[in-house]
Amino acid sequence: MGFWPKSIKARRRLTLFLWVAPILIAAVGLTLYALRDSVVYFYTPGQAVAANAPLNTTMRLGGLVSPGSVVKNPDGSVTFEIMDNLDAMTVTYQGDLPDLFREGQGVVCEGRLTQAKAFKASTVLAKHDETYMPKEVTKALKEQGEWRPNSEVPIKAAPQ
Numbered sequence: 549m550g551f552w553p554k555s556i557k558a559r560r561r562l563t564l565f566l567w568v569a570p571i572l573i574a575a576v577g578l579t580l581y582a583l584r585d586s587v588v589y590f591y592t593p594g595q596a597v598a599a600n601a602p603l604n605t606t607m608r609l610g611g612l613v614s615p616g617s618v619v620k621n622p623d624g625s626v627t628f629e630i631m632d633n634l635d636a637m638t639v640t641y642q643g644d645l646p647d648l649f650r651e652g653q654g655v656v657c658e659g660r661l662t663q664a665k666a667f668k669a670s671t672v673l674a675k676h677d678e679t680y681m682p683k684e685v686t687k688a689l690k691e692q693g694e695w696r697p698n699s700e701v702p703i704k705a706a707p708q
Contacts, residue, residue, distance in 0.1 A: 588658065594634025596661065603661050609637060609669075610656040618651055630655060630667075641669040648674035 553559055590608040591601055601607060609630060617629035625642045639657055649655060654675035659668050 590656075592632040592634070593630055593637040593665075594632045596637065597635050597665065601661050603663070606658070606660060608656055608658050609639065609661075609667050610654070611637075612654055613649070613651050615651045630657065635665075637665050637667050639667045639669050639672075641672050643672075645672055646674040650674075 553562060588606055588608055589601075590610060591599065592611050593609065595601075596607075596609065611630040611632040614629040614631045614636060617627075619627045621627060623642075625640055626645060627638060627640050629636050629638050631637075639659075641657070641659075649672065656673045656675065657667060657669035658671040658673075660670075662668050
């Protein structure tokens with residue numbers, strides 16, 4: 549019994565597959581090879597320490613800004629600490645901070661890990677409060693009978 553099917557139709561399909569499959573495999577391989585440097589991993593401080601995140605590789609670091617950790621330096625840079633439940637990491641950023649940035653607020657910083665617990669950010673993104681819900685959504689949930697006021701997390705005032 550040979551490799552080629554007896555049917556001409558089946559032979560054409562197999563020949564087409566044998567030509568197209570290597571081209572598709574090569575295209576996927578080249579695409580993945582080209583995109584390998586544009587992958588940016590997201591870590592929390594605890595995950596970055598536990599995973600021994602690579603130094604000087606672009607990554608994103610997210611967590612809460614530790615209360616009392618924001619220091620504005622004379623050279624225009626800002627140093628602050630990002631924490632999660634497991635660990636904390638010192639972040640240095642040169643530039644203007646977003647309007648929503650404040651202590652106790654969630655942030656995501658993009659940059660590079662310079663030491664085990666030191667991060668140099670090139671971008672800082674502040675996250676809005678996760679408990680925010682527009683009035684229209686609240687009204688719609690109440691009308692549908694899906695509103696659960698007891699499940700709300702109390703909103704704390706930001707320190708002045």
